[in-house]
Each structure stands twice: as C-alpha cells, then as structure tokens.
Amino acid sequence: MITRAEAEDLIARESLALDRCDWDGWLALFTEDCCYWMPSWRDEETPTQDPQSELSLIWYQGRHNLEDRVWRVKSGLSVASVPLMRTSHHVSNILVEGEDRVVASFAVHVHNTKRRGDHVFFGRYEYRLVREGDALKIAEKKILLMNDYIPAVADFYML
Amino acid sequence: MQAMIWEEVKALVDDRIDDGWFSVHKRAFTAQEVFDLEMRHVFEGGWVFLGMASQLPNSHDYLTTTVGRVPVVVMRDGEGALGAYINACTHKGALICHKRTGSGRLHVCRYHSWSFDSAGKNVAVKAMKDGAYSDAFKAFDRNLVRLAAFADYRGFLFGSLVETCPIEEHLGEARHMLDLAADQGEDGLELVPGEVIFTYDGNWKLQLENCADAYHFTSAHPSYLQLVEKRRREEKANSVKSVWGENSAWSEITEGVTGGTYAFEEGHVVNWQIIPLSDTVPLADRAEILAARHGEKRRDWMVNMRNVTIFPNMQIAENASSQLRIIRPVAPGLTEMRTFCIAPKGESSEARRKRIRNYEDFFNPTGMATPDDTVSYADCQDGHANPSQPWILGYSRGMTSVQQGADAFADVLNMTPDRSQPCGSQLCDETLFHSYYRAWLARLQIGMERDA
Numbered sequence: 001m002i003t004r005a006e007a008e009d010l011i012a013r014e015s016l017a018l019d020r021c022d023w024d025g026w027l028a029l030f031t032e033d034c035c036y037w038m039p040s041w042r043d044e045e046t047p048t049q050d051p052q053s054e055l056s057l058i059w060y061q062g063r064h065n066l067e068d069r070v071w072r073v074k075s076g077l078s079v080a081s082v083p084l085m086r087t088s089h090h091v092s093n094i095l096v097e098g099e100d101r102v103v104a105s106f107a108v109h110v111h112n113t114k115r116r117g118d119h120v121f122f123g124r125y126e127y128r129l130v131r132e133g134d135a136l137k138i139a140e141k142k143i144l145l146m147n148d149y150i151p152a153v154a155d156f157y158m159l
Numbered sequence: 160m161q162a163m164i165w166e167e168v169k170a171l172v173d174d175r176i177d178d179g180w181f182s183v184h185k186r187a188f189t190a191q192e193v194f195d196l197e198m199r200h201v202f203e204g205g206w207v208f209l210g211m212a213s214q215l216p217n218s219h220d221y222l223t224t225t226v227g228r229v230p231v232v233v234m235r236d237g238e239g240a241l242g243a244y245i246n247a248c249t250h251k252g253a254l255i256c257h258k259r260t261g262s263g264r265l266h267v268c269r270y271h272s273w274s275f276d277s278a279g280k281n282v283a284v285k286a287m288k289d290g291a292y293s294d295a296f297k298a299f300d301r302n303l304v305r306l307a308a309f310a311d312y313r314g315f316l317f318g319s320l321v322e323t324c325p326i327e328e329h330l331g332e333a334r335h336m337l338d339l340a341a342d343q344g345e346d347g348l349e350l351v352p353g354e355v356i357f358t359y360d361g362n363w364k365l366q367l368e369n370c371a372d373a374y375h376f377t378s379a380h381p382s383y384l385q386l387v388e389k390r391r392r393e394e395k396a397n398s399v400k401s402v403w404g405e406n407s408a409w410s411e412i413t414e415g416v417t418g419g420t421y422a423f424e425e426g427h428v429v430n431w432q433i434i435p436l437s438d439t440v441p442l443a444d445r446a447e448i449l450a451a452r453h454g455e456k457r458r459d460w461m462v463n464m465r466n467v468t469i470f471p472n473m474q475i476a477e478n479a480s481s482q483l484r485i486i487r488p489v490a491p492g493l494t495e496m497r498t499f500c501i502a503p504k505g506e507s508s509e510a511r512r513k514r515i516r517n518y519e520d521f522f523n524p525t526g527m528a529t530p531d532d533t534v535s536y537a538d539c540q541d542g543h544a545n546p547s548q549p550w551i552l553g554y555s556r557g558m559t560s561v562q563q564g565a566d567a568f569a570d571v572l573n574m575t576p577d578r579s580q581p582c583g584s585q586l587c588d589e590t591l592f593h594s595y596y597r598a599w600l601a602r603l604q605i606g607m608e609r610d611a
Contacts, residue, residue, distance in 0.1 A: 040355050048353045053351075059516070062398075077381040148356065153533070
C-alpha cells in the first residue's frame with residue numbers, strides 16, 4: 001500500500017529534479033523497465049488508447065529511452081534544446097487510487113528565454129509506483145496533455 | 160497599409176536562371192501585405208489539399224478544414240458521394256459543422272436552427288411560413304455554398320474556391336508520387352488514429368522548403384542521427400530501430416548517385432534518397448507482395464525516402480516512417496501544422512508498430528527531429544528582418560548540374576518531371592525550390608489580374 005504522503009513526496013521530487021535540470025536525479029526515480037507514455041488525441045474528446053496501433057506523442061518502454069532523451073538535451077547538438085527553456089512544475093490533486101496507482105493534475109510553466117514568451121502545458125499524470133528496496137519508483141507514467149496544440153517544442157522536461 | 164501592385168510582387172523573385180541566379184526577397188516571408196495576397200490568391204485562388212477520403216468512411220461523415228482563411232467542410236452524402244462546401248450557415252454565417260471529423264444526416268445551425276442535409280441542401284428555415292419572407296428571398300439559393308472545384312485523386316481530396324483546371328492537370332507528373340503512396344496498400348491509405356497539431360514562429364514557406372531540403376539534414380539533426388547510430392550499436396530491446404541506421408545515403412562516405420530531386424509544374428517537388436530494403440522499413444514484410452503486384456523497381460521506389468510537396472499546402476514525408484502534413488499559414492511569422500501518420504490499410508500490426516514508433520521519435524513536436532527544424536525556421540524568420548542584404552542565398556546548390564526532363568530513376572515510373580537532379584549525398588539540390596516560387600508567382604499573377 002502506498003500512502004498519499006509517499007506519493008506526494010515522490011512527485012514533488014520528480015518535479016524539482018526536472019525544474020533543477022537534475023537529469024540523473026530524475027532518471028533515478030524510474031524503474032529500469034518503466035513505461036513512459038503521452039498519448040495523442042483521436043479527436044476533441046478522446047485520447048488514443050493503444051500505443052501499439054495508435055499514435056502517441058511519446059511512448060517508451062525502458063528507462064534507456066529516457067536516458068537517450070536526456071543525452072539529447074545535454075548534448076548541445078539539438079537546436080531546440082539550446083538554450084534550454086526554464087520550467088516550473090506544479091502538481092496538485094494527488095490521490096492514491098487502488099494499490100499502486102496515483103493520479104495528479106499538473107501545470108508546467110515554461111519560459112522560452114530566446115523567444116521571450118511563456119507557455120503553460122497542463123493535464124493529468126497517472127502513475128504506477130513500485131517499491132524497489134526502500135525506494136518508491138515510477139514503473140509507469142502516463143501524461144495526458146490537455147492542450148495538445150504545441151508551440152513548436154514540447155520536450156520531456158516541460159511535461 | 161498600401162496594397163502591393165503586381166510589379167512589386169513580381170520583383171520579390173529574382174529568377175534569372177540563364178545568368179545562373181535565383182533568389183527570393185526576404186520580404187516575401189515577412190510582409191503582411193504579401194501574406195494577405197498569398198491568402199487570397201495562392202490559398203483561396205487555386206487547388207489546395209483538404210484531407211483524405213478515408214477520414215470519411217461512411218455516408219453522412221464529414222471533416223472540417225480551412226482553405227486560406229475560409230472554413231470548409233467535406234461531407235459524404237446519403238448516397239456516399241463526397242462534396243465540399245463553405246462551412247458557414249447561409250443565414251448569418253455561423254459554422255455548421257463543429258468537429259474536426261464527425262457525422263450527421265442533418266446539420267442544424269446552432270444559432271437560428273436553419274438545417275442542412277449532408278449534401279449541403281438547406282432543408283428547413285425555422286418558422287419559414289410565419290416569416291413573412293419576400294418572393295425574392297424564397298427564390299434565393301440558401302444551400303451551403305459549394306467549392307468551385309473539388310476532386311478526389313486516389314483518396315487525396317482537393318478543393319478550390321475558384322474555378323480552375325482539372326485536378327489531373329494540377330497534379331501533372333507529380334501524381335506519380337501520390338500513386339507510389341496510394342499503391343502501398345491494396346485498399347489504399349488510412350490515417351493512424353491520433354492527429355498532432357503544432358505551430359512554429361515562422362513563415363509557411365519555410366516548411367515548404369525544409370521538406371525538400373537535404374542540405375539541413377546532417378546540420379540540424381546530429382542529435383537524432385547519433386542516437387540512431389547508438390541504438391543500432393547497442394541493440395537494446397525496446398529501442399526504436401530506424402531506417403537511418405541502416406543506410407548512409409546522407410553521409411559523406413557514400414559515392415555515386417544516392418538520390419536526388421524532381422521538380423514538377425505547378426510547384427510540386429520531391430526530394431528522394433535510395434533506401435535499401437531492410438527490417439527497419441515498415442513495408443519489409445510485404446516487400447514480395449508489393450514486388451509481385453507492382454514490379455521490383457516500383458516496389459523499391461516505395462521503399463525509397465521521398466519527401467513530397469504538393470503545392471501549396473500538402474506534404475508527404477516517407478523516410479523513417481510516413482507523415483502527412485497540412486500547412487496552414489496563420490500570419491507572416493506564424494504557421495500551423497496539422498500532422499498525421501499515414502499508412503497503407505491492412506499492414507501487419509508489427510509493421511504498423513514500427514511505423515508508429517519511428518514517427519513519434521522523428522516527426523512529433525515531442526520527438527527528436529522536428530523541433531530542431533521548427534526552431535530553426537523561427538531563427539530564419541528573425542534573420543529575415545535584414546534590410547542590408549534582403550536576398551536569400553538558398554536557391555543555388557545544383558544550379559550547374561540540374562537537367563531538364565526525366566532521369567533514369569524517373570523513367571522507372573514512366574514519370575516526366577520538369578527537371579531532375581540525380582546526385583550524390585553532398586550535392587543537396589536547392590534548384591527544386593525554384594518551382595515553388597514560380598508557381599507562387601503564377602497564382603499571385605492570375606489572382607491579381609482577376610481582381611484588377
């Protein structure tokens with residue numbers, strides 16, 4: 001059983017890791033075989049449901065794929081990632097549902113220093129958490145992005 | 160704001176090919192008065208792409224889009240026939256169909272309840288009898304306004320707000336490129352569920368050019384290319400395997416002809432590369448079936464990378480995966496992209512999975528390649544505010560090697576493009592863009608003369 005306090009603690013640490021560009025700290029919160037999924041939308045009301053036959057915005061199985069994404073933003077080789085945008089994650093309505101499922105609402109404020117503009121991505125997170133030894137880890141993270149009208153870039157650290 | 164006269168518009172393209180010179184003035188990308196003319200005469204003055212017939216599988220289905228600034232609905236009537244209409248109630252102009260795709264036998268305007276059937280016919284005016292209407296009103300055509308031209312070419316739907324040439328004439332020899340896509344599935348093409356829409360802070364013509372631009376690939380996408388190479392080396396489970404890991408047509412080490420470009424009449428172009436058949440290609444498990452049906456050489460063309468632009472607003476990029484793009488200009492420095500994964504109907508679930516995974520990684524605004532393009536477009540848009548040297552120097556590569564008519568690779572398809580540029584990996588032709596601007600000027604001229 002996962003307590004709400006534990007879930008809140010984990011999600012806060014994840015948010016701060018992203019906002020502080022502590023990429024290794026962020027990756028360490030995920031299990032090695034984690035699933036990271038941001039569906040796209042079939043239509044105005046329905047997100048895609050099956051990542052094997054429908055399009056997602058992002059779908060990865062395995063932390064090594066997230067490591068690749070981190071490598072890319074750190075590499076200096078990605079036009080879209082230099083300079084990095086500044087982010088502030090705000091997560092609320094955190095609830096434990098069932099044994100290992102956690103839901104939450106998010107708003108991520110993104111400041112694009114180069115274009116001198118702000119954007120807010122918002123939606124819901126759905127997690128499946130597992131215990132690895134003493135640590136609580138993310139086995140699944142689903143990001144339901146409500147405003148999928150994307151101003152050019154939406155990378156993992158803005159979501 | 161002073162409206163531009165034709166001589167000023169014409170002067171934005173310096174087309175002196177006999178002197179070895181072609182350039183476009185930066186104002187073509189930045190000026191509001193140019194943008195207004197483009198909307199009226201390029202987008203609202205000739206054929207534009209609307210959507211796919213496969214989005215409307217059943218009678219009474221519809222899809223909504225825009226032609227320039229004009230809301231448009233394509234509907235399938237009760238008999239199954241497709242029609243395209245202005246998506247506006249003939250009473251006061253309120254939109255009639257409200258979703259991207261939907262269905263309805265009867266569309267009742269939400270504002271005053273005039274109703275229209277799926278053939279666009281005005282079947283009722285609320286309280287008509289008690290309305291004390293004049294005979295002149297009763298005699299007036301209240302049906303939804305049909306587009307002046309509408310066509311279904313092999314499932315690709317096109318429309319025009321003005322009377323224009325037949326679609327076959329508009330597509331011309333570029334139709335072969337649509338045929339190569341359509342022929343991949345016995346029952347044609349479909350859009351994988353999940354539409355992705357994004358914007359970028361740049362002119363729509365930057366997208367037009369980038370799709371056909373081989374020159375940027377190794378400069379803008381090294382992070383993606385290095386990851387593809389790393390994944391190929393590591394062979395981890397659940398890593399996306401890309402066709403880019405299996406060939407080096409973009410690399411400096413290759414020799415001989417590795418691909419090229421074709422430029423067609425009416426502003427259509429394709430930039431292509433030879434891609435060898437390998438497991439990473441979504442068509443791989445149907446390679447023999449496709450060869451039996453279409454011949455080996457034509458099948459190989461289906462596997463090749465092809466970035467096709469059908470002027471002015473449609474692109475199909477087939478490389479690591481397959482993307483259909485609809486370009487919608489919003490302002491001189493703002494463009495909206497509607498994007499879809501397009502795929503042959505009936506392919507295996509494994510092939511579909513491969514296609515989807517590569518699509519997400521490469522094409523999505525949440526992926527690892529497209530954002531590096533779109534952010535570069537915004538950089539260009541900023542840099543185009545340069546009155547000191549207003550001419551763009553991006554139209555000159557390949558100037559002395561481009562050939563008129565077909566090359567040996569086009570002959571395989573019985574295709575006769577206007578110009579061909581078979582070349583090695585490092586030539587990176589830019590002369591194909593000339594066709595965009597010639598078609599652009601042609602539409603502007605026709606429209607401006609019509610309005611004069």
